Amino acid sequence: MSVRHLAVIGLGLIGGSLARALRAAGEVGRISGYDPDPVQRQQALKLGVIDEVHEQAPEAVADADLVVLAVPVLRTAEAYAACLPGLRPETVVSDVGSTKQSVLRDIAAVCGGQLPPRFVAAHPIAGTEKSGVANSQTELFRNHRVIITPHEHQDAAARQLVARLWQAIGARVVEMSPAQHDAIFAATSHLPHVLAYSFVDMLARLERSGEIFPNAGGGFRDFTRIASSSPQMWHDVLRANEAAVADLLDRQIEELQQIRRMMAESRWDELKALFERARAARERYLSQIE
Amino acid sequence: MSVRHLAVIGLGLIGGSLARALRAAGEVGRISGYDPDPVQRQQALKLGVIDEVHEQAPEAVADADLVVLAVPVLRTAEAYAACLPGLRPETVVSDVGSTKQSVLRDIAAVCGGQLPPRFVAAHPIAGTEKSGVANSQTELFRNHRVIITPHEHQDAAARQLVARLWQAIGARVVEMSPAQHDAIFAATSHLPHVLAYSFVDMLARLERSGEIFPNAGGGFRDFTRIASSSPQMWHDVLRANEAAVADLLDRQIEELQQIRRMMAESRWDELKALFERARAARERYLSQIE
CATH class of the missing domain: 3.40.50.720 (NAD(P)-binding Rossmann-like Domain)
Known part of the structure; x- marks a missing residue:
């Protein structure tokens, strides 16, 4: 003992x-x-x-x-x-x-x-x-x-x-170090919570939200799981790690705007290349944790 | 038979x-x-x-x-x-x-x-x-x-x-109807794939991405699972359902910008209320599919 x-x-x-x-x-x-x-x-x-x-x-x-x-x-x-x-x-x-x-x-x-x-x-x-x-x-x-x-x-x-x-x-x-910790977890945990909450809230505000949710599949369920987390806890985390999360949120918005421009300008090959980069990065992540 | x-x-x-x-x-x-x-x-x-x-x-x-x-x-x-x-x-x-x-x-x-x-x-x-x-x-x-x-x-x-x-x-x-189908699945499936790919790609481009991925937990793994999907398939889906996905992506970017402003202006109670709305919406979704 x-x-x-x-x-x-x-x-x-x-x-x-x-x-x-x-x-x-x-x-x-x-x-x-x-x-x-x-x-x-x-x-x-x-x-x-x-x-x-x-x-x-x-x-x-x-x-x-x-x-x-x-x-x-x-x-x-x-x-x-x-x-x-x-x-x-x-x-x-x-x-x-x-x-x-x-x-x-x-x-x-x-x-x-x-x-x-x-x-x-x-x-x-x-x-x-x-x-x-x-x-x-x-x-x-x-x-x-x-x-x-x-x-x-x-x-x-x-x-x-x-x-x-x-x-x-x-x-x-x-x-x-505390600073290294906060930068890493802003990326792997704090920003994903912001994205998941924000995505579910955006859908819930749509006029057709009533027909959307019953048609959601397993991918949706996993993707939004963290949006069921404690709002009080994540409110606190965001306030406590504001600078690191805000920096990443800016980058995320910028990347989504880039994707939006690729779509508007029919730069589909670039979009596919982005998807391929992301998949390769996630495969590297899986190989590291397994 | x-x-x-x-x-x-x-x-x-x-x-x-x-x-x-x-x-x-x-x-x-x-x-x-x-x-x-x-x-x-x-x-x-x-x-x-x-x-x-x-x-x-x-x-x-x-x-x-x-x-x-x-x-x-x-x-x-x-x-x-x-x-x-x-x-x-x-x-x-x-x-x-x-x-x-x-x-x-x-x-x-x-x-x-x-x-x-x-x-x-x-x-x-x-x-x-x-x-x-x-x-x-x-x-x-x-x-x-x-x-x-x-x-x-x-x-x-x-x-x-x-x-x-x-x-x-x-x-x-x-x-x-085909139109109803495409609107619903833009929301429950196509946009989440864009968000997941985009999030993983954004992280992979960070200088410290090498220390980020090994520290990711179970929430990260679920949130990014769909970013391991076939880039060719999702490139096709986005092109095929471009208008519906683009509309939702615009709304998503707008909502993330709102969150960013709440953070910048220390409107933390509004942010918590948004998280609470999202959690409640997801609980309703779970109750509908179970």
Whole structure:
């Protein structure tokens, strides 16, 4: 057992799945939890995801060896600040947020401008379009990546503890800088969510949307799956990683305008060449992850 | 048995899967085939998808009761014209193209301006991102829709034969007008392919594309799956349904520009409301297809 007492702040899909996985791996003793939503709190307790629930964050983290903040990214620093009265100096605190520069900046701000040595910023690359502790799964992180973005003056033992726990539940830990993280995930995750939401919304606003959706096939279902994700979470991610997403969105709009011009000017061979480039790039991607 | 002799022109994923399914259902006697590509021809024969292969289309269709043109949409009329010398007056001809107005217009053009009464335009809403007869599957169409777009002066018995065969292999037949078909599938299928190809191509052109792809997760994989589809096929579909796709692409670009302005002007509540509308629309779609 690596952690005598784990506190999970934010009892949703990710916080719940992490608690389940660490318990199943025998890595934690007692698990306490807090969520601002009484429904999630009671469900987490009832499902046995946590051992005890608290109505205040400082009570949940009192005596904890490790605190995981599993809240929407924009609320991470606020959650950290709320826990502060209950934290011991030796408590390790980590997060699971989808952006990293903003989390580190915000936490430094609530800690007098300097990052606490025992704060470890982490991002598990896993999830489903479903939210809430009721959808949490023990195996959610197995064979998935977890990005840890170290910071200056970080306590090496704290970082190693967090890395070891993720590895113990089957995840693969990769380290990179916060800026590199945010640029990469703007491309692979944040922009695709914008495109999927935007596409479904555009269709829903069409006059004939009523006849469109019943005729959609399997390709449509996969392409739009991420548009069923939590609007609150993705609103937060976009705000937190605004610059990187805006840059890519500009490029995406520019590329779509180019395609539109190819169509208008009947430059069909160029369009086909673009499709071929894209297919080849995706085949390279598949060969890298398999 | 409904069809003594079936001829399949175009031995790819769809033509091959249809031949397999009709044989498995006991609906056809003998199956002959033709494809311009000798590799597909030999594979189809070797896999037992067809009983005999021909090096010329008229030979393949001679004596056939039903001919299915399973070629890229822009080649449908050309394939029809190539078969003409071998067709008997009573032979029913059908297709599987993803657009319908262009196919009907092009076939009328090679038939002296009038659609042949025994031509039945059909579109099975099934497929995978994989191409070629080697990927053909007996069960590809089960529980999928097939759209039939009737035309004036169509032979009712010909249409009924085609509908009955699709039903015999587990598909659900729906009739609608060619224009309605093309508008609906521009939205559910053609535009998503443009967006997926365009997104992957945009990423592949980034300087840091080498570090992006290895960090992509499951959401990315689903979102980009259709970008592995056949560039030739989708080039054809876009040309064949240009007006409907161009209209939707304009709307999509406009919506992305709106999102970009919301970000630039920090109108985050509007962005969240858009995400919420999209999620609600997708939930309605899921409830309709389940």
